[in-house]
Amino acid sequence: MRHPNSKDPISLLENRVGERWAAINRARKNAIDTKKAIEKALKGLSSTDASIVVFGSLARKEWTKKSDVDWTLLIDGQADPEHLRVAQDVGQRLRKAKFNPPGTTGIFGNMTFSHDLVQKIGGREDTNENTTRRVLLLQESATFGKSDAYERVVRLLLSRYLKDDYGLRFGSLQYKVPRFLLNDIVRYWRTVTVDFVDKQRGQAGQGWGLRNAKLRMSRKLIFATGMLSCFSCHLLSSPDVRRELTKLHSTVAMEEHLREFTLKTPLEILAAFLLELDIDKRTAVKLFSAYNSFLKLINDESKRERLKKLLPEEIRGDAVFKEVRGYSHQFQDGLTELFFKRHKELQQLTIFYGVF
Amino acid sequence: MRPIGFSTGALAYSDFRRGLAMLRHKSIHAVELSALREAELAPLIEAIDSLDLSQFAYISVHAPSKYGKEVESRIVNLLRTVSARKWPIILHPETVHDFSVWQSFRGLLLIENMDKRNQTGRTARELELIFAKLPQAGLCFDLGHCRQVDPTMNEAFLILREFGGKLGQLHVSEVNTRSTHDPLSGSSIGAFEKIAHLIPTNVPVILESPVSEADIQVEIDHARKALPVPTSNGNRKREGRTLHTAAI
Numbered sequence: 001m002r003h004p005n006s007k008d009p010i011s012l013l014e015n016r017v018g019e020r021w022a023a024i025n026r027a028r029k030n031a032i033d034t035k036k037a038i039e040k041a042l043k044g045l046s047s048t049d050a051s052i053v054v055f056g057s058l059a060r061k062e063w064t065k066k067s068d069v070d071w072t073l074l075i076d077g078q079a080d081p082e083h084l085r086v087a088q089d090v091g092q093r094l095r096k097a098k099f100n101p102p103g104t105t106g107i108f109g110n111m112t113f114s115h116d117l118v119q120k121i122g123g124r125e126d127t128n129e130n131t132t133r134r135v136l137l138l139q140e141s142a143t144f145g146k147s148d149a150y151e152r153v154v155r156l157l158l159s160r161y162l163k164d165d166y167g168l169r170f171g172s173l174q175y176k177v178p179r180f181l182l183n184d185i186v187r188y189w190r191t192v193t194v195d196f197v198d199k200q201r202g203q204a205g206q207g208w209g210l211r212n213a214k215l216r217m218s219r220k221l222i223f224a225t226g227m228l229s230c231f232s233c234h235l236l237s238s239p240d241v242r243r244e245l246t247k248l249h250s251t252v253a254m255e256e257h258l259r260e261f262t263l264k265t266p267l268e269i270l271a272a273f274l275l276e277l278d279i280d281k282r283t284a285v286k287l288f289s290a291y292n293s294f295l296k297l298i299n300d301e302s303k304r305e306r307l308k309k310l311l312p313e314e315i316r317g318d319a320v321f322k323e324v325r326g327y328s329h330q331f332q333d334g335l336t337e338l339f340f341k342r343h344k345e346l347q348q349l350t351i352f353y354g355v356f
Numbered sequence: 357m358r359p360i361g362f363s364t365g366a367l368a369y370s371d372f373r374r375g376l377a378m379l380r381h382k383s384i385h386a387v388e389l390s391a392l393r394e395a396e397l398a399p400l401i402e403a404i405d406s407l408d409l410s411q412f413a414y415i416s417v418h419a420p421s422k423y424g425k426e427v428e429s430r431i432v433n434l435l436r437t438v439s440a441r442k443w444p445i446i447l448h449p450e451t452v453h454d455f456s457v458w459q460s461f462r463g464l465l466l467i468e469n470m471d472k473r474n475q476t477g478r479t480a481r482e483l484e485l486i487f488a489k490l491p492q493a494g495l496c497f498d499l500g501h502c503r504q505v506d507p508t509m510n511e512a513f514l515i516l517r518e519f520g521g522k523l524g525q526l527h528v529s530e531v532n533t534r535s536t537h538d539p540l541s542g543s544s545i546g547a548f549e550k551i552a553h554l555i556p557t558n559v560p561v562i563l564e565s566p567v568s569e570a571d572i573q574v575e576i577d578h579a580r581k582a583l584p585v586p587t588s589n590g591n592r593k594r595e596g597r598t599l600h601t602a603a604i
Contacts, residue, residue, distance in 0.1 A: 048472045078533035159508035
């Protein structure tokens with residue numbers, strides 16, 4: 001099975017293109033150190049029925065100064081009133097250890113129940129919060145302490161997305177791409193972009209600049225790598241995995257293939273694809289240097305603060321916004337090249353699954 | 357038809373004689389003599405010669421699931437009576453203090469995959485580490501444990517793909533959220549059915565479901581539903597309906 005390279009794909013990519021992305025490497029190192037500190041602070045709180053899961057920059061290994069800790073207590077087991085106390089304990093211990101609490105949306109910083117995630121994919125009861133938690137669990141999450149519940153739920157989600165995808169299992173298409181999963185990833189991205197405007201209205205522009213920068217970069221990154229993960233089923237899975245699917249209609253091996261991707265960060269997935277598909281060096285540099293510059297900017301407290309306070313009506317002529325917009329345009333150009341210009345089969349998949 | 361029997365410990369807690377009595381005069385030809393608690397092993401071994409086990413074509417013994425390092429050699433010595441009769445010995449890997457003392461049982465030793473409470477022996481990857489230390493040992497595949505660790509049953513598929521050749525016995529029951537055994541339910545039957553076609557029909561099935569004597573046959577019928585026998589055309593026959601192989 002051709003999984004994303006078992007060695008660190010970002011280092012391999014740096015070596016291949018002859019560049020060093022200092023801000024990315026610093027953010028990754030800081031994330032690992034921060035994770036250790038949080039692990040220590042939360043010791044003893046997780047159980048086989050309840051995993052402490054983090055999302056956002058910590059899970060993506062893009063930890064910068066002032067990053068929040070977006071966490072949830074993921075419960076997959078017998079109902080227990082004590083779970084609430086454990087969740088409260090997680091919040092208190094993180095505050096005591098001086099970590100920034102999650103935002104005020106209510107999506108993080110509380111309890112998440114596996115049944116909603118697994119049973120309500122689509123339909124009336126699949127709320128915005130449920131979709132967000134579910135998709136982020138697959139795209140940018142990590143766990144502390146006992147990971148049993150987390151691992152079970154990730155497997156169950158992948159199983160639902162692939163086993164319920166009759167087109168994937170029984171269809172005659174030459175492409176083997178999990179469309180049900182891909183559509184949910186696309187839906188989530190579109191939801192984020194629509195909610196951005198809703199928040200702009202509801203919060204009277206508060207935090208607009210920072211949210212806009214994240215939308216252009218980190219949110220877009222996870223959308224792109226979510227698509228790549230789905231396309232990997234066709235492009236990077238081994239012939240055995242695809243044979244199991246086409247001959248036996250079994251998705252087990254494909255689920256395991258995708259599970260390996262859930263263990264990687266979005267930047268690692270992007271780097272792995274650039275390496276595996278032997279994408280033009282200039283595109284790789286464009287993407288990673290843009291992201292590196294973005295992380296450097298976000299790590300600069302004064303610039304981050306400026307973005308946080310920036311209102312939509314103030315963007316014209318604002319130097320920090322102009323800077324981040326420049327990086328986002330470079331990043332967008334890189335993505336357009338990757339998905340549409342540098343690899344024939346990836347281009348075909350993008351048109352086939354991404355457009356119609 | 358798969359050989360299906362019971363663990364004496366499931367039928368009668370800590371009382372193998374009563375468990376055997378509950379199976380007597382029934383068309384059940386497989387049994388696991390349970391000595392899950394350390395104190396149960398010596399009395400069981402002492403009683404073996406006097407037990408009427410003539411109805412059983414398959415007999416195994418479950419070794420204690422918890423004991424101190426200082427008694428490990430004594431337990432191994434007691435179990436030599438079992439191996440001398442060529443009966444398989446079921447062992448929880450996390451109980452082992454010194455793997456080398458268990459090696460002499462060779463293929464008669466069946467390592468059981470564990471439930472979520474344990475930190476070892478739960479997955480194909482974790483079992484690989486155990487079998488590296490006991491290369492000749494076989495596998496007692498506990499479907500309930502495996503489903504508790506991974507309800508998708510993908511891990512079961514991976515374990516069978518990796519260690520199917522070592523398969524010596526099955527443990528079947530529903531393992532609930534408190535990690536105790538229950539009778540099979542509709543959902544566990546459905547889950548086990550997904551991988552039944554990967555299990556050879558001659559592998560003995562030992563039920564660990566705690567049931568009353570009156571419900572023994574009901575539970576066996578449920579086990580037959582959960583583990584349908586593949587037909588010659590590759591499909592699986594179950595109670596009048598044919599299932600396609602691609603359930604997983």
